[in-house]
Amino acid sequence: MRYHKIPDETVRRLPIYLRGLMLSADQGREHICSKSLAEYVGVPSWQIRKDFSYFGDFGTPGVGYHIERLAREIKKILRLDVIRRTALVGVGDLGSALLAYPGFRTYGLDIVAAFDVNPRKVGKRISGVEVEGLEGIADLKQRKISLAIVAVPREVAQATVDALVEAGVRGILNFTPCRVAAPKRVKIITLDIAMELARLPYYMPAG
Amino acid sequence: MRYHKIPDETVRRLPIYLRGLMLSADQGREHICSKSLAEYVGVPSWQIRKDFSYFGDFGTPGVGYHIERLAREIKKILRLDVIRRTALVGVGDLGSALLAYPGFRTYGLDIVAAFDVNPRKVGKRISGVEVEGLEGIADLKQRKISLAIVAVPREVAQATVDALVEAGVRGILNFTPCRVAAPKRVKIITLDIAMELARLPYYMPAG
DNA sequence: CCATGTGAAGGTATTCACAGCC
DNA sequence: GGCTGTGAATACCTTCACATGG
Numbered sequence: 001m002r003y004h005k006i007p008d009e010t011v012r013r014l015p016i017y018l019r020g021l022m023l024s025a026d027q028g029r030e031h032i033c034s035k036s037l038a039e040y041v042g043v044p045s046w047q048i049r050k051d052f053s054y055f056g057d058f059g060t061p062g063v064g065y066h067i068e069r070l071a072r073e074i075k076k077i078l079r080l081d082v083i084r085r086t087a088l089v090g091v092g093d094l095g096s097a098l099l100a101y102p103g104f105r106t107y108g109l110d111i112v113a114a115f116d117v118n119p120r121k122v123g124k125r126i127s128g129v130e131v132e133g134l135e136g137i138a139d140l141k142q143r144k145i146s147l148a149i150v151a152v153p154r155e156v157a158q159a160t161v162d163a164l165v166e167a168g169v170r171g172i173l174n175f176t177p178c179r180v181a182a183p184k185r186v187k188i189i190t191l192d193i194a195m196e197l198a199r200l201p202y203y204m205p206a207g
Numbered sequence: 208m209r210y211h212k213i214p215d216e217t218v219r220r221l222p223i224y225l226r227g228l229m230l231s232a233d234q235g236r237e238h239i240c241s242k243s244l245a246e247y248v249g250v251p252s253w254q255i256r257k258d259f260s261y262f263g264d265f266g267t268p269g270v271g272y273h274i275e276r277l278a279r280e281i282k283k284i285l286r287l288d289v290i291r292r293t294a295l296v297g298v299g300d301l302g303s304a305l306l307a308y309p310g311f312r313t314y315g316l317d318i319v320a321a322f323d324v325n326p327r328k329v330g331k332r333i334s335g336v337e338v339e340g341l342e343g344i345a346d347l348k349q350r351k352i353s354l355a356i357v358a359v360p361r362e363v364a365q366a367t368v369d370a371l372v373e374a375g376v377r378g379i380l381n382f383t384p385c386r387v388a389a390p391k392r393v394k395i396i397t398l399d400i401a402m403e404l405a406r407l408p409y410y411m412p413a414g
Numbered sequence: 415c416c417a418t419g420t421g422a423a424g425g426t427a428t429t430c431a432c433a434g435c436c
Numbered sequence: 437g438g439c440t441g442t443g444a445a446t447a448c449c450t451t452c453a454c455a456t457g458g
């Protein structure tokens with residue numbers, strides 16, 4: 001199965017597995033079977049086995065998966081085996097919350113720089129990161145930052161992305177509720193929070 | 208095409224279309240064709256037409272779609288045609304940011320109540336909403352609140368969801384990085400922000 | 415002539431069932 | 437006996453090409 005195109009859906013699930021593995025590593029067990037992991041993360045066991053099988057033979061029949069080793073493998077696949085230096089643009093309400101959010105560290109993602117237009121915010125320290133003016137974006141490359149989070153108002157989203165692309169960033173998580181264009185060497189994931197909530201009523205039984 | 212199961216992916220795209228339509232309604236035009244909308248929202252035109260066709264004939268051949276009318280139809284499909292009263296549980300960094308976030312209003316979602324354990328937060332007004340103690344969750348039903356956003360620490364996520372389900376909530380947007388269980392009459396969408404960022408490096412060319 | 419709506423084709427992902435291994 | 441890994445079957449979604457209607 002090793003030579004095969006990896007489904008996008010599989011890639012989407014890998015971080016779920018990784019999170020589950022890291023949590024169960026804290027519980028002292030050394031191995032976990034696909035069925036236990038399935039209950040833990042809410043993905044069926046056959047789906048889990050199939051997903052892993054795309055990358056190689058990680059498990060031992062009759063035993064299960066070695067938790068530590070599997071976690072390491074998934075990190076390698078997701079390219080999270082090195083610490084990823086990340087920049088945040090837009091230190092408003094959402095941006096500040098993201099700076100304070102400890103969850104990124106779980107995946108080795110480290111927000112090491114923050115930028116904002118507002119001169120009154122520049123120079124302040126928020127959650128241990130000093131806010132810089134937008135001009136600082138220009139030398140992200142020299143600072144080995146290749147990932148960015150965009151949490152600016154919609155009107156300046158495209159300009160922000162342009163500046164980031166110019167600065168050599170190659171992955172962007174966009175919290176802005178609009179489509180932004182970029183050369184295809186740059187991967188953009190857009191996460192519109194309100195939109196997620198918006199499809200909830202559809203699934204709710206009457207009322 | 209009217210009697211047909213609606214693909215989940217179609218439902219996921221409806222809010223995108225809705226956003227695009229509302230934005231182009233502000234520009235004075237009355238009609239829009241699938242091709243223009245396609246460029247606007249970043250979904251191919253045939254996909255848009257197919258998606259709409261599941262629900263009926265919304266367009267006029269040779270002309271396109273009547274923007275206002277189509278927006279109204281999509282709102283009705285998503286059950287966003289009435290204002291949805293929403294509760295927020297957990298007024299930490301993320302919770303506060305969500306309270307301040309104007310995007311929910313776009314879809315007729317209105318955060319009208321906020322709850323937190325911390326007695327020092329209780330009684331404070333944040334973005335126009337007064338923070339209440341957790342005991343207030345019990346009478347969400349009387350207050351006609353059927354939607355909730357959970358932004359509490361992971362450890363208390365399940366307990367929070369249990370309380371919300373008990374109080375008659377039927378849709379939950381969960382920002383907690385863990386799976387939570389609920390009776391299937393309650394729809395839960397989990398949004399783990401860090402996880403989205405975590406799959407970005409996979410798609411980045413070397414480095 | 416232009417743009418919609420949709421059967422049919424093609425592609426992708428999920429699910430099953432079981433052979434193979436510990 | 438227990439659990440993995442996977443070909444084959446199924447279900448699902450996307451894409452195409454065009455008949456149909458304004």
